[in-house]
Amino acid sequence: MGKIILTGDRPTGRLHVGHYVGSLKRRVELQNSGEFEKIYIMIADAQALTDNADHPEKVRQNIMQVALDYLAAGLDPEKVNIFIQSQVPELTELSFYYMNLVTVSRLQRNPTVKNEIIMRNFETSIPVGFFTYPISQASDITAFKATTVPVGEDQLPMIEQAREIVRKFNQTYGEVLVEPEAVIPENEICKRLPGTDGTAKMSKSLGNCIYLSDTEEELRTKVMSMYTDPNHIKVTDPGSLEGNAVFTYLDAFCRPEHFAKFLPEYESLDALKEHYTRGGLGDVKVKKFLFAVMNDELAPIRERRLAWEKRIPEIIEILKKGSAEAEKVAAQTLTEVKNAMKINYFEDEEWIREQLNAT
Numbered sequence: 001m002g003k004i005i006l007t008g009d010r011p012t013g014r015l016h017v018g019h020y021v022g023s024l025k026r027r028v029e030l031q032n033s034g035e036f037e038k039i040y041i042m043i044a045d046a047q048a049l050t051d052n053a054d055h056p057e058k059v060r061q062n063i064m065q066v067a068l069d070y071l072a073a074g075l076d077p078e079k080v081n082i083f084i085q086s087q088v089p090e091l092t093e094l095s096f097y098y099m100n101l102v103t104v105s106r107l108q109r110n111p112t113v114k115n116e117i118i119m120r121n122f123e124t125s126i127p128v129g130f131f132t133y134p135i136s137q138a139s140d141i142t143a144f145k146a147t148t149v150p151v152g153e154d155q156l157p158m159i160e161q162a163r164e165i166v167r168k169f170n171q172t173y174g175e176v177l178v179e180p181e182a183v184i185p186e187n188e189i190c191k192r193l194p195g196t197d198g199t200a201k202m203s204k205s206l207g208n209c210i211y212l213s214d215t216e217e218e219l220r221t222k223v224m225s226m227y228t229d230p231n232h233i234k235v236t237d238p239g240s241l242e243g244n245a246v247f248t249y250l251d252a253f254c255r256p257e258h259f260a261k262f263l264p265e266y267e268s269l270d271a272l273k274e275h276y277t278r279g280g281l282g283d284v285k286v287k288k289f290l291f292a293v294m295n296d297e298l299a300p301i302r303e304r305r306l307a308w309e310k311r312i313p314e315i316i317e318i319l320k321k322g323s324a325e326a327e328k329v330a331a332q333t334l335t336e337v338k339n340a341m342k343i344n345y346f347e348d349e350e351w352i353r354e355q356l357n358a359t
């Protein structure tokens with residue numbers, strides 16, 4: 001059997017550069033590697049509703065935004081299947097059976113869930129659907145027999161949970177499901193790109209995100225007002241790299257060729273950092289360089305987005321076809337699951353015979 005990818009995002013907002021360096025960029029590379037037999041990219045609207053029950057409109061509005069971000073980033077609908085989670089009801093049926101293989105205490109120990117409960121101030125009023133979303137995520141992955149799940153580092157506990165469910169299922173009912181592996185960024189910085197204010201996480205509510213859909217001017221404004229070193233006041237002052245968002249972003253986006261192209265007086269990022277820490281290099285100069293570097297990466301994405309925005313009917317068709325095809329695959333897996341669990345009574349000659357003999 002060939003290698004299969006399944007991954008996705010919750011459509012609660014437009015995708016930002018944290019999503020891009022954390023996973024999206026890698027997905028495009030994997031797509032172009034030709035190594036995968038099938039690639040499924042899912043817009044996880046049902047999962048988004050687990051903590052947005054009161055805001056279905058937000059989820060509904062962002063489905064197309066996320067689809068546009070995918071296509072803009074370079075996912076190619078000829079090579080990948082993009083679909084909408086809620087349009088594949090087989091996924092929820094799988095979850096219902098997987099729920100019996102997971103304990104409440106195991107879910108409570110899931111670090112991502114734990115963390116999200118704190119971030120969302122759920123305290124004791126955690127929606128049951130939200131609490132169990134790691135199980136639903138295992139359904140998403142296993143329904144497609146995915147071997148490979150490119151995700152951000154925060155999703156590792158979800159993949160671990162899915163692997164446990166697979167092992168437990170296969171042990172209990174027979175080998176049906178495939179154990180997936182996560183693929184996360186190699187670059188440490190890309191695993192957790194901070195917001196433009198230098199705080200830990202990029203989040204819409206903090207207003208510290210750079211979106212893939214930002215215009216060139218929006219990008220420039222955001223980069224020029226990024227958090228640096230508050231003690232680096234005069235150009236001659238020695239600057240600190242610690243927690244300095246501009247250098248963190250350079251670590252994530254800068255490639256050696258960017259120096260020849262935009263800042264030829266330095267030969268490498270190390271040389272630039274050295275000058276900054278020694279003193280004599282101003283923030284504005286570094287920010288202008290960062291803008292040039294990021295714009296180099298984001299301009300083609302922005303252009304593809306503008307082109308796709310004129311082709312919305314085609315995108316609707318892509319999502320509709322993608323969802324129908326995804327449903328076929330998920331239905332096949334669900335049949336295998338139910339066969340293994342022996343709850344396919346009307347196709348089960350043995351069960352029918354037993355009933356006849358019992359009377």
Ligand code: TRP
Nearest residue numbers: 006007008009010044047137140
């Ligand atoms: N939890 C992922 C996110 O927060 C979205 C998602 C849902 C997902 N199902 C998945 C990712 C299956 C990978 C595999 O964006």
